[in-house]
Amino acid sequence: QKEVEQNSGPLSVPEGAIASLNCTYSDRGSQSFFWYRQYSGKSPELIMFIYSNGDKEDGRFTAQLNKASQYVSLLIRDSQPSDSATYLCAVIRGGSYIPTFGRGTSLIVHP
Amino acid sequence: EAQVTQNPRYLITVTGKKLTVTCSQNMNHEYMSWYRQDPGLGLRQIYYSMNVEVTDKGDVPEGYKVSRKEKRNFPLILESPSPNQTSLYFCASSLSFQATEAFFGQGTRLTVV
Numbered sequence: 001q002k003e004v005e006q007n008s009g010p011l012s013v014p015e016g017a018i019a020s021l022n023c024t025y026s027d028r029g030s031q032s033f034f035w036y037r038q039y040s041g042k043s044p045e046l047i048m049f050i051y052s053n054g055d056k057e058d059g060r061f062t063a064q065l066n067k068a069s070q071y072v073s074l075l076i077r078d079s080q081p082s083d084s085a086t087y088l089c090a091v092i093r094g095g096s097y098i099p100t101f102g103r104g105t106s107l108i109v110h111p
Numbered sequence: 112e113a114q115v116t117q118n119p120r121y122l123i124t125v126t127g128k129k130l131t132v133t134c135s136q137n138m139n140h141e142y143m144s145w146y147r148q149d150p151g152l153g154l155r156q157i158y159y160s161m162n163v164e165v166t167d168k169g170d171v172p173e174g175y176k177v178s179r180k181e182k183r184n185f186p187l188i189l190e191s192p193s194p195n196q197t198s199l200y201f202c203a204s205s206l207s208f209q210a211t212e213a214f215f216g217q218g219t220r221l222t223v224v
Contacts, residue, residue, distance in 0.1 A: 032209055043201055043215035044154070088154065097161070097208045098169050101154040 003027075004091050006102035013109055019076040021105050023089030026070070031094035033065055033072045038104065039085045048074060079109040113138050117202050117216035124192055124223055132187045132219050134202030142208045143185040144169065145177065147198040148218075154201070160185055161208070192223040 003026040013019045021035075032051055036044040050056045050063040050072065062075040072091075076083055086106050090099040115136045124130055136143065144159035146169075156169030160179040174196055176188040185204075189196060202216040 043218050045215070046213040049209075090154075092209070097159055097167070098156050100170070103151065103153040 004089055004100050004102040006087075006089055006105045008103060009106040010108050011105055013079050013107070015079060015081060015109055015111050017079050017109075019079045019083065019107055019109065021074040021076075021087050021089075021107065022071060023073065023091075023102055024071045025089075025091045025100075027091065027093050027100075028067075028070065029093045029095075030067075030070075030091045032092040033063070034090040034092075034099065035061075035063060035072075035074045036088040036090065037083075037085045038088060044088060076107075079107075081109050081111055083107060084109050113214065115202055115204050115214045115216040117200075117219050119219060120217060121220050122222070124221070126193055126223055127191050130189050130192060130221075132189075132200060132202075132221070134185045134187065134204075134216055135183050136185075136204040136214065137183065138204065138206075138214065139182065140204040140206055140214075141182070142206065143179070143202065143204045145175070145185070145187045146201045146203065147171065147196075148201065149198050157187070157200075159208070192221075194223050197221060197223050 005024045035048040038044045048063040050065045056063045060077045064073045086104040088104045089102040118133045141162045145157040146154045155171045158177040160166040200219045205213040
């Protein structure tokens with residue numbers, strides 16, 4: 001059974017702080033990792049993807065992947081109230097086309 | 112404007128009455144997929160399509176059908192809806208299944224009574 005685990009939160013951080021969102025996965029064959037942002041009542045938006053171990057930076061977002069420990073994280077620097085949303089982690093096994101999503105972590109950035 | 116359009120946005124129907132949720136994209140994307148989102152269960156893929164006439168089951172295909180006769184359209188068909196198919200449905204498209212950009216439709220909230 002493929003599992004992707006996320007702390008449901010809410011994770012509350014002050015404006016300007018670094019928000020750290022974590023995701024663990026059970027399938028060691030996983031090769032592709034995605035982070036989506038979903039505002040309340042809206043559709044998901046793909047914000048980051050990572051395939052290789054290490055860090056990947058895109059603006060204020062950094063994705064970190066550690067395949068040996070089976071976790072992927074998303075760091076949001078200089079958090080803004082507009083970052084308040086649910087963040088979904090998704091994982092795809094090598095050779096598969098079907099993503100497995102975590103249940104999401106709710107992030108609240110307070111002024 | 113690049114977009115994925117789903118219709119209808121809201122639908123209340125009765126058990127057993129066939130329905131179709133349409134999905135159309137204007138970006139010439141090859142990969143399209145359908146998801147359902149349920150509280151406590153997250154997003155789960157129903158079906159996906161790698162290209163015209165190429166479709167395959169996702170994690171939860173039971174009770175659903177799809178077709179991909181044209182590149183831009185990927186309708187989701189519920190032949191005999193049941194109350195456990197009450198959910199929020201999203202259609203998505205991207206250039207490929209691992210594309211760096213993915214576009215989701217606005218969602219269809221379906222209630223089966």
